[in-house]
Amino acid sequence: MSTVASSSSVEPQQQGSIETEQSSTVGQILPQQPEFKIIKKKLNQGYVGFANLPKQYHRKSIRQGFEFNLLLVGKNGLGKRTLINTLFNRDLTQKAEVDEDEVSRLLSEKLRRLQLQESLNDANNLENSNDNGSKVNLKSINTVIEENGVSLRLNVIHTEGFGDYINNTDSYIPILKEIERRYDYHLEQENLISRDMSEFKDPRIHCVLYLIEPNGHGLTDLDLEFCSKIGSIANLIPIIAKSDSLKTVEETVEFKTSILKQLDQHNIEFFKPSVYENDDKENIAYIENLVEKFPLAVMAGTDLDSNGNRARVYPWGTLNVDNADHNDFTYLKDLIIKQFMEELKEKTNKVLYEEYRSQKLVQLGIKQDNTIFKEFDPVEKLIEEKSLHEAKLAKLETEMKQIFQEKVLEKEKKLQKSENELFLKHKEMKEKLMKQLKALEEKKYHLEMHLQSNGGVDSTKADETSKNGSVNASTTTKEKKKGFLR
Structure with a gap:
């Protein structure tokens, strides 16, 4: 259409010369071409077409x-x-x-x-x-x-x-x-x-x-x-x-x-x-x-x-x-x-x-996981694995500390128990020695009274016997005490 428009805009003198040349060569005269008008339609820019969606839904429903x-x-x-x-x-x-x-x-x-x-x-x-x-x-x-x-x-x-x-x-x-x-x-x-x-x-x-x-x-x-x-x-x-x-x-x-x-x-x-x-x-x-x-x-x-x-x-x-x-x-x-x-x-x-x-x-025990359909990123994966590993180490460290504390408490309880047992044993042996000492003193008292009643010789013998008895008793108690303290 641009060529037609250009041909129509040619001046009349040029057209006449062209027609004489064509008539001399061909022997025919071309008629003058009419002008063509270009029609431009303007579309409505506000209309898209989604207003017909209810009709589509209606067809689908039917x-x-x-x-x-x-x-x-x-x-x-x-x-x-x-x-x-x-x-x-x-x-x-x-x-x-x-x-x-x-x-x-x-x-x-x-x-x-x-x-x-x-x-x-x-x-x-x-x-x-x-x-x-x-x-x-x-x-x-x-x-x-x-x-x-x-x-x-x-x-x-x-x-x-x-x-x-x-x-x-x-x-x-x-x-x-x-x-x-x-x-x-x-x-x-x-x-x-x-x-x-x-x-x-x-x-x-x-x-x-x-x-x-x-x-x-x-x-x-x-x-x-x-x-x-x-x-x-x-x-x-x-x-x-x-x-x-x-x-x-x-x-x-x-x-x-x-x-x-x-x-x-x-x-x-x-x-x-x-x-x-x-x-x-x-x-x-x-x-x-x-x-x-x-x-x-x-x-x-x-x-x-x-x-x-x-x-x-x-x-x-x-x-x-x-x-x-x-x-x-x-x-x-x-x-x-x-x-x-x-x-x-x-x-x-x-x-x-x-x-x-x-x-x-x-x-049913199914938990929601929002990471199932996420794209795989190696860096994020490494960071996630690192955080999981650190959390695992922290958990292990906490468990080890807890186990160590439990072991220490258990050992302390055992030591305290053995200490109590030794204290009770010491107390029991001390009570036995005191009873023996009291019994010997009573024997000594009875011997002295008997010697006084029997006379001088007997008293001298009784003194020696009592001295020897007291020495032996004191020696026995000292040996026992020394062995216990050792």
């Missing part, structure tokens, strides 16, 4: 699908199965149920093989032996639900026999161990060297829905024990089941206040949706309104009324399940499914599981 694991706990007769069917608007109980799903079965086998924790085996033996006279069975429902092109792999675990026995002590143990087994299975899969994350399914419990009996008097000891044990390891959501059995709205509000007070007194944690900085005012107001209604009083039902709404029909009137003025079922559905399902999964992954994982690794 392709991979979602998964959710829900644990439903409550006494028999509180409508657990009806609540499941009402939440997901289909009859899930028609699916085949087994006592232990495939994830739990594989988990149990690997835990026995690797022997991660002996207490888990003890707990399983306790469940199988049924020492306390009660048995809690865990039933699993695994299904895939599709809605508007979005698929959800749903795993619902519900209990049978919870709180139905006279002695319900430690009824929470099978449920607690089920949550821990799933955590252990996930931890084991994370630590595999060769793994296919595309085929990996998250077995962790994302939500524990606990059904409270609508007695109107508050939580029982069994409720408090279960909530205190489970609230620290899983997302606990306590709800009042069959709220339509409560007579008035005032009774329901009073019952909720009593439950919240008991939960606060026992420091029981339960899931509450969080408010973030970038949330709009409407979302913040909705979350605050939702939290004020805790614990949610819900009723469930799949029967339809004359208007086609899910409702429970009574002689005195009709209660609509999906009407927020009649019960809190819509808030429960928003909390678990529509609004905060991803938040439940995120808290399970980043808070509850991470805390359990760190405690588990510490119990």
Whole structure:
């Protein structure tokens, strides 16, 4: 294009001479070439393109699908199965149920093989032996639900026999161990060297829905024990089941206040949706309104009324399940499914599981080493080895000093013991000599008295005898003393 522009800028006289020369040589006249305009587009420098990342995540989510694991706990007769069917608007109980799903079965086998924790085996033996006279069975429902092109792999675990026995002590143990087994299975899969994350399914419990009996008097000891044990390891959501059995709205509000007070007194944690900085005012107001209604009083039902709404029909009137003025079922559905399902999964992954994982690794004796993936530096390695060697020498020196002090103390104790023994021996010999000396003096006294009574000659002999005796005694004592002192 530069050549065209230059040709167009030629003066007319020069063009005419060129055309006459070309006509004389070739015999043709070239037409005058038009001018070309250069169009320059200006790009928007502020646009990069990462604003489309949510669309990419949306495509990825649609392709991979979602998964959710829900644990439903409550006494028999509180409508657990009806609540499941009402939440997901289909009859899930028609699916085949087994006592232990495939994830739990594989988990149990690997835990026995690797022997991660002996207490888990003890707990399983306790469940199988049924020492306390009660048995809690865990039933699993695994299904895939599709809605508007979005698929959800749903795993619902519900209990049978919870709180139905006279002695319900430690009824929470099978449920607690089920949550821990799933955590252990996930931890084991994370630590595999060769793994296919595309085929990996998250077995962790994302939500524990606990059904409270609508007695109107508050939580029982069994409720408090279960909530205190489970609230620290899983997302606990306590709800009042069959709220339509409560007579008035005032009774329901009073019952909720009593439950919240008991939960606060026992420091029981339960899931509450969080408010973030970038949330709009409407979302913040909705979350605050939702939290004020805790614990949610819900009723469930799949029967339809004359208007086609899910409702429970009574002689005195009709209660609509999906009407927020009649019960809190819509808030429960928003909390678990529509609004905060991803938040439940995120808290399970980043808070509850991470805390359990760190405690588990510490119990297994695994310490964190931040130098594993550092680059190798010979100088730093020598400095580190030198410091370790100096520390080792200092430790050996301290141990040698301690051993030397112990030897000195032991020798001093032996010398002190021998000195005490010699002192006692000296004292004993001195006492013996004093007794002998006293006996000789008594003999001398008796001899003198005898000689005085017998006369002069006898007295002279007695004197000599006594002198000789005294000399011998003194000589004996001197020899003994001299030998002892030597």
